[in-house]
Amino acid sequence: MASSGQGIAGAGVTQLLQLFIYGLVLGSIYALGAIGVSLTFGILRFANFAHGDLMTLGAYFALTFVGLGWPIGVSWIPAALATALCAVGIDQLTYRRLRREAPVILLISSFGTALILRSLVQILWGPNNQVYRSGIQLPWQLGGLRIKPDWVVILVGAALLVVALHLFLQRTRVGKAMRAMADNFDLAKVTGIETERIILWTWAIGAALACVAGIFLGLDTRLHPTMGWRLLLPVFAAAILGGIGRPYGAIAGGLVIGLAEEFSTLVINPAYKTGVAFAILVLMLIFRPTGLLGGRA
Amino acid sequence: MLSYAIFFLVLVGIYGVLVLGLNIQWGYAGMFNIGVGAFFAVGAYASAIATTPPTPERLGGFDLPFWVGFAIAVAAAGAIAFLIGLITLKLRSDYLAIATIGIAEIISQILRNEGWLTNGVRGITRIPRPFRGWIPGQDTLLYLGLVLLALAGVYWLSERAYRSPWGRVLRAIREDELATLAAGKDVLRFRLQAFVLGSMLMGLAGALYAHFVNFISPEAFQPEFATFIVWVMLIAGGSGNNRGALLGALVIWGVWSGSEWFTNRLPPQWATRAGPLRILLIGILLQVILLTRSQGLLPERPPKPALATSVSSKQKG
Numbered sequence: 001m002a003s004s005g006q007g008i009a010g011a012g013v014t015q016l017l018q019l020f021i022y023g024l025v026l027g028s029i030y031a032l033g034a035i036g037v038s039l040t041f042g043i044l045r046f047a048n049f050a051h052g053d054l055m056t057l058g059a060y061f062a063l064t065f066v067g068l069g070w071p072i073g074v075s076w077i078p079a080a081l082a083t084a085l086c087a088v089g090i091d092q093l094t095y096r097r098l099r100r101e102a103p104v105i106l107l108i109s110s111f112g113t114a115l116i117l118r119s120l121v122q123i124l125w126g127p128n129n130q131v132y133r134s135g136i137q138l139p140w141q142l143g144g145l146r147i148k149p150d151w152v153v154i155l156v157g158a159a160l161l162v163v164a165l166h167l168f169l170q171r172t173r174v175g176k177a178m179r180a181m182a183d184n185f186d187l188a189k190v191t192g193i194e195t196e197r198i199i200l201w202t203w204a205i206g207a208a209l210a211c212v213a214g215i216f217l218g219l220d221t222r223l224h225p226t227m228g229w230r231l232l233l234p235v236f237a238a239a240i241l242g243g244i245g246r247p248y249g250a251i252a253g254g255l256v257i258g259l260a261e262e263f264s265t266l267v268i269n270p271a272y273k274t275g276v277a278f279a280i281l282v283l284m285l286i287f288r289p290t291g292l293l294g295g296r297a
Numbered sequence: 298m299l300s301y302a303i304f305f306l307v308l309v310g311i312y313g314v315l316v317l318g319l320n321i322q323w324g325y326a327g328m329f330n331i332g333v334g335a336f337f338a339v340g341a342y343a344s345a346i347a348t349t350p351p352t353p354e355r356l357g358g359f360d361l362p363f364w365v366g367f368a369i370a371v372a373a374a375g376a377i378a379f380l381i382g383l384i385t386l387k388l389r390s391d392y393l394a395i396a397t398i399g400i401a402e403i404i405s406q407i408l409r410n411e412g413w414l415t416n417g418v419r420g421i422t423r424i425p426r427p428f429r430g431w432i433p434g435q436d437t438l439l440y441l442g443l444v445l446l447a448l449a450g451v452y453w454l455s456e457r458a459y460r461s462p463w464g465r466v467l468r469a470i471r472e473d474e475l476a477t478l479a480a481g482k483d484v485l486r487f488r489l490q491a492f493v494l495g496s497m498l499m500g501l502a503g504a505l506y507a508h509f510v511n512f513i514s515p516e517a518f519q520p521e522f523a524t525f526i527v528w529v530m531l532i533a534g535g536s537g538n539n540r541g542a543l544l545g546a547l548v549i550w551g552v553w554s555g556s557e558w559f560t561n562r563l564p565p566q567w568a569t570r571a572g573p574l575r576i577l578l579i580g581i582l583l584q585v586i587l588l589t590r591s592q593g594l595l596p597e598r599p600p601k602p603a604l605a606t607s608v609s610s611k612q613k614g
Contacts, residue, residue, distance in 0.1 A: 047391040094584050101591065104329065104390055108532060109587050111331070115525055116580035119573035127569065233402060236395045271410045278399030285388050285396075 014144040019262045025151045025220060027258025028158035032213035033231060034238035034250035035165065036206030042182035042245025043202050044099075046106040050090070051210055052235065053117035056228035058083035058211025059218040060125050066132050076215050080208040087207030088200050096196075114229065121225045130223045154216045161212060162251055165205070169247065174201050182245045233274060234261065237281035243291025252292065256280075303437050309550050310444035311505045316530045316542040317448075317455050318498030324537035324597070325464060326491040327471030329390040332397035334523025335404040336496040339377055340370035340503025341513050342408065345421045348508070355416040363427040367504045374500020375493050377404075382492040386485060401520065408515040420514025424507050444505055448543075451498055455539045458494075460600055467491055468537075468599060521576055526553065529583045535593025544594055553579065 033055055040048050061082045065075035090113055098106050139146040169175035177198045180188040189195050210228075217227055238257045242249025257277050264276040284291070315337060322328045344366035349358030361369075385396045408415050415421070428439040458464050466487050469477040478484050507513050517523075526549060534545020556578050560571035567574075586593070 047395065049394075094588065097588055104327075105587060105591055107329065107391055107394060108528065109584060111525070111528065112580045112583040112587070115521065115576055116584070119577040119580065122573035123570045123577065127573070230402070233395065233399045240392070240395075269410060271406045272403065274399060274402045274406065278396065278403060281399065282384055282388075282396055285392055286384070 016263075018145055019266070020259065021145065021147065021151065023259035023262035024255065025154050025258070026262060027255035028154055029213050029216045029220070029254075030231070030234050030238045030258050031251040031254025032158055032161065032209045032216070033235035034242065034254045035162075035247045036210045036213075037235055037239040038242065038245060038247050038250040039178070039182075039202050039206045041239065043178065043185070043199065044095070044106070045185075046103040046110070047236065049107065049110040049232065050113035050117060051206070052228035052230070052232035053114045053121075054083060054087060054207050054210040054228065055214030055217065055231060056121055056223075056225060057086060057117050057214070058207070059214030059223050059227065060121050061211065062215045063125065063130060063132065063218070063223060072132055072215070072219070076212060079215065080211040083211035084204035084207045087203040087210075091200065091203050096199075118225050118229060125223075125225075127225060132219060132223075148220075150219045154220060157212065157216065161209065165209070165247065168205070174198065178202060230274075233281070234258075234277040237277040237284075240281060241284050241292055246291065249291050256292075300437065303441050305550070305554060307437065307441050307444050307509055309547050310441070310448045311502050311509065312527065312530060312550055313448050313543050313546040314451050314502040314505065315499055315527045316534070316546045317451050317539060318495040318502065319527055319531050320495075320536065320539060320542045321455060321458065321491050321498070322495035323531065324542070325459065325471065326467040326488055327390060328386070328488060328492055328495075329394035330397045330492070330495070331394050331520075331524060331528075332401035332404075333499055333527050334518045334520050335397075335401040336374045336378060336499035337503040337506070337523050338404060338408060338513075338515075338518040340374045340500030341507035341518075342415055342421070342503075343373035343500070344370040344504035345424045345507045345513055346414075348425055349421065349423060354419075355412065355421070356414050363425065363508060366508070367501060370500045370504035370507075371497045372500075374503065375497040378493045378496030379489070382489045386488045386492060401524070405515060405518065408518070415515075418515060420512060420516075421507075422512050424511045424513065426508055426511060440509060444509075447501065447505060451501070452539060452543065459539065463487070463490075525576075526550075526579060529579055529586075531593075532583060532591075533586050533593055535595040535597060537597030537599075538593070538595045541593050541595030541597070548594070549579070549582075552582065 033051065036054075037048065037051050040046075040051070058079055061079035062072065062075045065078055066072055094109050094113065095106055098109055137148055137150060139148045169179055177188065177193045178201065180191070180193060181195060181198055185195070188198075213231075214228055217231065221227075234257050235254075238253035239250045240253070241256060242251065242253030257280060260280060261273045261276045264273060268275070315333065318336075319330065319333055322330050344363075346355070346357040347359050347361045347369045348363055348366035350360050351358055381397075381400055385393055385400075388396060409418055411417070426436060426440060427443065429436050431439060466477065466482050469480070469482070470484050470487060474484055510517070530545035530549040531542055532545070533549055534543065535541025553575065556575045557571075560567075560574055563571065563574075
């Protein structure tokens with residue numbers, strides 16, 4: 001996104017602010033993805049490697065509805081529903097039958113699911129870059145800062161979804177049951193919570209958020225069959241940074257990773273941004289494996 | 298037809314070395330490495346840079362004999378694995394898997410962006426094939442001999458390692474890390490050794506591949522082909538079982554190559570979708586194996602503990 005090579009000392013206030021905005025936008029996308037990872041990891045106890053490709057799938061579902069002439073502000077709703085339905089279907093077809101196996105078998109299975117989803121996207125929508133709308137969106141100029149209208153959509157959209165999630169987790173029976181299961185699965189089960197039903201809810205919500213994250217990423221850059229897979233590392237880093245099973249931590253983690261990646265472009269080649277997420281991930285796991293806000297190891 | 302069979306077997310042999318390397322890491326020690334392709338690529342590039350004639354495009358080449366290139370490939374993959382292992386092997390298996398995704402991505406970006414070292418996306422050309430012209434027209438057959446020799450050596454080494462006390466400690470770590478730690482074993486040290494050894498084999502496979510195809514670029518090391526398919530081979534064949542690993546390499550490479558026969562018969566407008574269709578097939582195959590026979594075609598059979606056999610024979614007597 002940003003030019004590199006000036007070093008921190010040579011960067012003006014405007015440039016730092018500009019990077020801050022880039023970081024917030026990227027961080028919001030990571031946060032939405034990380035919430036889903038954190039929810040499924042917290043409740044199902046396995047790292048779902050197909051989460052990035054769920055984002056890709058959601059972004060392409062939205063592309064189909066946009067292609068029908070619907071505005072993107074409407075298209076995201078059927079796309080999120082379709083992605084949620086796919087996630088529930090995948091769970092019923094594969095993961096549900098593997099729940100008694102070691103978590104690592106589920107991990108391998110999700111690795112296979114990731115490849116299946118990616119190849120399906122390539123078969124159905126083609127291997128090339130695509131965009132929701134052609135033409136360049138003119139950025140607003142605000143005192144030397146460049147702000148794309150899409151970024152406002154992304155920031156406001158992410159904030160609204162986070163508030164909605166908060167209300168869902170705090171106020172509804174299903175939300176409370178999800179938090180209970182994340183805290184103590186066995187205790188939740190003996191209390192009479194229908195764990196299988198809550199697992200389906202978890203998949204649906206995680207996948208819907210993944211879908212929106214994918215749409216936002218497609219809005220900010222472009223759509224490509226590997227767009228979600230490439231996000232897997234920063235999204236997991238965000239979830240672990242926030243403490244696994246802590247959706248609120250995942251939001252903070254997403255923003256930290258997004259900002260760190262963007263500010264790193266002042267000193268390193270932007271191609272190595274992944275290295276920043278990797279470094280944060282490894283340092284966190286070694287020095288504070290429960291996450292910044294305290295979660296499970 | 299015969300030349301196709303030789304070509305097929307060379308690739309099965311190269312994948313066989315890769316799968317045996319992954320088997321040491323995952324099958325023996327339970328370490329989840331999704332960065333197989335990265336070590337494969339490091340081996341391929343290291344040997345290519347060492348053995349090609351000098352060029353101003355990138356580092357080297359150094360025009361060394363192929364066997365020196367192979368040794369450098371093994372050493373380079375091992376050295377990188379050592380550095381990575383030092384910082385990541387403390388992690389739980391699922392976190393290690395995420396970390397290795399990051400490593401694979403960083404190495405793939407280095408191959409693309411550091412042109413002075415790797416010539417970037419243009420790749421490295423004219424990698425010499427050993428024994429070229431020794432027997433006119435039979436270059437590939439001779440190379441198959443070399444690959445099978447390497448594979449046999451690696452297999453022998455892996456079997457020795459599996460049956461040795463060292464292999465027993467790795468299996469103990471895989472089954473119960475805390476108990477192994479309590480028994481006084483330096484768990485991190487054993488895991489690091491297994492990680493480095495497995496990665497060295499992946500580096501060797503990379504060198505075998507580079508000298509076979511004579512041209513490598515970052516595109517050749519996409520995770521689908523360099524990592525995913527290797528995992529499917531190991532799971533299908535049987536994690537922990539070296540013969541299973543080799544059988545998996547043969548069967549899955551057979552399915553993969555056979556699927557090309559199928560996609561070649563698709564209508565032309567489907568031509569661009571042939572690759573993803575084949576990946577889809579392999580992905581579904583993996584799910585079916587996990588659901589129906591997760592221990593693989595040849596399940597692991599650890600050697601019986603010596604103590605147990607002597608006790609049971611005493612009881613019989």
